[in-house]
Amino acid sequence: MCGYSFFRNILGNKLLHFINFDTSDSNLITEGVMEKREQAWRKMKEDHKKFVEKFNEGRKSPHKYQVGDLVLAKTEHPASGESRKLLPRFRGPYQVKRVLGADRYEIGDTESTQVTQIPYLARQDHELVKVIDVLSGVIEQHPLEKHWKREYMVSDGRLYKKDAVRRPKFVVPKGVRYQVIRGAHDDVGHPKLERCLEILKKNF
Secondary structure (H helix, E strand, C coil): CCCCCCCHHHHHHCEEEEEEEECCCCCCCCCCCHHHHHHHHHHHHHHHHHHHHHHHCCCCCCCCCCCCCCCEEEECCCCCCCCCCCCCEEEEEEEEEEECCEEEEEEEECCCCCCHHHHHHHCCHHHHHHHHHHCCCCCCCCCCCCHHHHHHEEEEEEEEEEECCCCCCCCCCHHHHHHHHHHHCCCCCCCHHHHHHHHHHCCC
């Protein structure tokens, strides 16, 4: 790539024979070695530039979204033995809630549409309804109010458990627990039980 061998870039000469020599001997360093090193460095930079240009020829810069933009999320249907040709490839619409950087975004339901159905399913779980209503102020003077406020929080109608180290963990309603457990196994390559539990404990 650089046009010269490693030995020639270091000492300035070709390695013709395997001999024992003292590398501290200044006579081994011939004139013009720095020029050869500079030429090798320029050649390497040119080759690297050509490689980057070739690599990026067929690539397209990702679209940048802003908070409030309407988007669709690509969906991957798990294998079920039936044809997936006519199944929808995208779901939505969703709205960009937060820009995370590195082409990552946090999305959620729009004001006029509800796609996730999580708030609705949470209302079907009577235990979650009680906690959400207390934290939202709908129910006042509950005996467990202080404990729940210390351990949980509500965001966009969803209940989260506070975590001092990581981001808050979503409390899964009973109606979708099977789908969550299945997703932690089927959608990530069918890992072992220990790995499934690790994924679930990390996020929920």
